Amino acid sequence: MLGDELPEFMSKMVFSLSTRLLNITVASLCKARQLQRAETALVDAIRLGVFPDVVTYNTLVDGYCRFVSLDTGYSVVSRMCQAGIRPNAVTFNSLMAGATRRHLLSRALDLFEEMLQYGISPDLWSYNNLMHCLFKLGRPDEAYRVFHDIIVNDLSPCGATCNIMINGLCKNGYSSNALMLFRNLQRYGFVPGVVTYNVLISGLCKARRLKAASRLLQELAESGQAPNAATYTTIMKSFFRFKKFEEGLEIFALMRSKGFTFDGFAYCTVTGALVKRGRLEEANELMDEMVRDGIQLDVVSYNTKINLRCKEGKFEDAYQLLDELEKGGLECDVYTHSIIVDGLCKADDMEGALRHLKYMNSLGFKSTLVALNCIINGLGKAGDIDRALMLFESMETRDDFTYASLVHNLCKARRYRHASKILLLWLNSGLKVLRSCQRAVLAGLHDSGFKRDAKKLKLKIWKARMLRC
């Protein structure tokens, strides 16, 4: 009978509307990083007989992956399974994005496979994530193939697809190709938004192509769109990178005058620059202001603060922040530990630095090139160059700083013949060799009576340079 069915139909409708309401609530709380309150909303809703659906859980998965950790994201997935709701493509996409953001790239690739095994067909976002991950792995060719497949299979790429392509090309050293892609997309009717401009401007800045970057900034303005906080942060950062600190701070002031509310990005950028310049007082003020603004600290903000404490020599405070970070449910990353290793080196506590390196390894973090470089440099400075050499032998990747630090310290110890060995390794590594290091070794050999060795080295340098062209 109609009269009997109507109430049930209506109650279903009410509940489905309520679930929508719940989802909107959870989404806005997650966006504001208020995960605890989102959980409370969920509990309250269930108590009222309103049940979360796949969207509710997906929102939470994304929130946890974004602001807490990948593992907490996974635990939401297991909760949703327990509630009898099957994960869908979006669930996997959020996990993949979370893994990619945290540099857990093989995990992200596994998730893609897992999704296929689950019988869930990947959507455009899954491919977007896959591309992002491949770019981060330094496999631009494969990422490009995915992009190609998206186009060929008519999956119609969205703005994010283009952004990921442009960003990935830039990050892999193909900023010219990125610019070309940008122009091609425009030719085919793609109207770039602020984010796309930001991505390209950032890539060009990093490639030191400031002219091209400012041209795009101009174009952005001409397109009638206003630059946003990200645009300004990007420009500010590139000023700091190129040692134009005052100009960078001017942008910061400009942002203030334009009434931008500062987020963690802007605060951390400026604080990082101030710390680098040794302006610790101002850095402290800024971090306090950030907390006063009610910005919830995330891993990067904690890292920035920990760096500040280390540079102040307040290691007790730094470790306390580390505690606080973990108690708040966040997880440290490689930056956190590299910062501490660097801090200890700078404070001439080499034993402490080596101990912390071991500790971070025991936690499953691989030693970063930066951390190892700090230790190599620190050991050399402390006169313990043989230990530095041993570490150097064990390193998988080295860069010009690694070599420069060793050569410099070997020269300082007047061990020129050993220095020339390292210099040759450097030359054959394909990295750019600092002329000043080369001169120091040659002059050292010459002045300490190894004239023949100096001559031989000169010839070898010449040969290596010939071969490179």
Place this chain on the structure above:
DNA sequence: CTAGGGTTAG
């Protein structure tokens, strides 16, 4: 619900 900008050595 899903892209961009921030933190480490020189």
